[in-house]
Amino acid sequence: MKTLDYIVVGCGLAGISFCNILKQNKKTVVVVDNAKKESSSMVAGGLYNPLVLKRFTKAWNAEQQLSVALPVYAQLEQDLNITLDYKTPVYRLFASVEEQNNWFEASDNPNLSAYLSPKIIKEVHPHIQNNFGFGKVINTGRIDTALLVKAYKKHLSNSNTLLQEEFDYNSLQIQETCVTYKNYNAKQIIFAEGFGLKQNPFFNYLPLDGTKGELLTLHIPDLDISCVLKSSVFLIPLGNHYYRLGATYDWKDKTTQPTLASKDALLQKLNRFLTCKFTVVNHFASIRPTVNDRRPLVGAHPKYHNVYALNGLGTRGVMIGPYVAQKLYDAIEYKTPLDNTIAISRYNKLLFP
Ligand SMILES: Cc1cc2nc3c(=O)[nH]c(=O)nc-3n(C[C@H](O)[C@H](O)[C@H](O)COP(=O)(O)OP(=O)(O)OC[C@H]3O[C@@H](n4cnc5c(N)ncnc54)[C@H](O)[C@@H]3O)c2cc1C
Secondary structure, eight states: OEEEEEEEEOOSHHHHHHHHHHHHTTOOEEEEEOOOTTOHHHHOOOEEOSEETTTTEEOTTHHHHHHHHHHHHHHHHHHHTSOOEEEOOEEEEOOSHHHHHHHHHHHHSTTTTTTEEEEEEOOSOTTBOOTTOEEEEOSOEEEOHHHHHHHHHHHHHHTTOEEESOOOGGGEEEOSSOEEETTEEEEEEEEOOGGGGGGOTTTTTSOBOOEEEEEEEEEOTTOOOOSEEESSSEEEEEETTEEEEEOOOBSSOOOOOOOHHHHHHHHHHHTTTBOSOOEEEEEEEEEEOOBTTSSOEEEEOSSOTTEEEEEOOTTOHHHHHHHHHHHHHHHHHHOOOOOTTTBGGGGHHHHOO
16 A cells, blocks of 8 residues: 555546646646547637636736746656746727727736737738737737647656546545555545546536537648637637647536537637638547636545645646646645635535435
8 A cells, every 4th residue: 555645536627737736746646638639728718818718807816827837837848858838918809899999908907908009910921810909918918738648648648647548436435534546655645637527526526617618720831820810619720730720618508529510610719800811620529627706626525624625726727737736735734715606615504405
């Protein structure tokens, strides 16, 4: 039997963020992950952006999240010897004069002015057509989340701390002072399974809805831009004339099967502003771990004080993952109370009606 500080289930943005804190604090861990290719972190566009570009408002806690998240990715880049953070502005395509006016108003707001350039940009590239111009958002970028997951798993595997398997809930024994899973004994277990939480008998009472999203990888030989374009879709440069186009939002379909309807919808939106030829080279789908009230799900199980959830990263896992992982670690190790907006205790009534 191996004795550890933690068992972490799930090696996506949530699990990796938590393991990174464990490493810094010299805690021992084993990670259990079923290696699903269509996990949310493997498919994500990876954008981080402190604004909600539909309404030109700030996203929930965006500044605190970014100030925690960006140093974490920088640290992971060093530890794993890879490039993860591609800092790039986002150009918002305006659909009307009214949107231009809303942009001017927002860029005047001292709360938002650090992120919005007040100037309207007329042209980004000859093959990007937009009658009402573009607004530039700064302090934004993309994290290569798929590369992060692959590299992190390799790093865990090299140190014999990765179990590539479906977590067997029946093999978990919970005692007052520890948890035991197969040959591992740990002080606590963290479930960071993304949408996989639906199968977790401890936490499946939580209102994790899940929102399916689809993305395409395109090759656009005549387009050479390094900024992200945002209309009703994102076009994200990956380098060498490859781009990621996304994403769709489907609240009904809970499969990870790519669909022709979503592909057509994405391409129709792209064709409204792209005027050159392209080929579709890949098509992905996954389920975002979204929650009814759009806030993360963090904290101890109401009955078992050493069994925790780290979930509900929703549509913004890149920014939220490192932030909530730190909150959970502080709650466990330093007894820092979790804010009610993220604590799963807000849903205790669902378990004890
Ligand atoms: C199309 C799309 C586009 C997106 N774009 C962005 C974006 O641009 N910016 C952004 O910030 N966010 C984006 N997201 C959201 C982001 O991907 C998620 O918020 C984030 O990746 C969730 O991370 P997670 O670790 O909670 O879950 P996951 O990434 O799903 O990781 C969970 C892990 O646990 C494993 N697992 C689950 N159950 C079990 C089990 N029983 N046993 C063993 N292992 C298990 C899974 O295989 C997986 O590896 C996007 C999501 C989608 C689908």
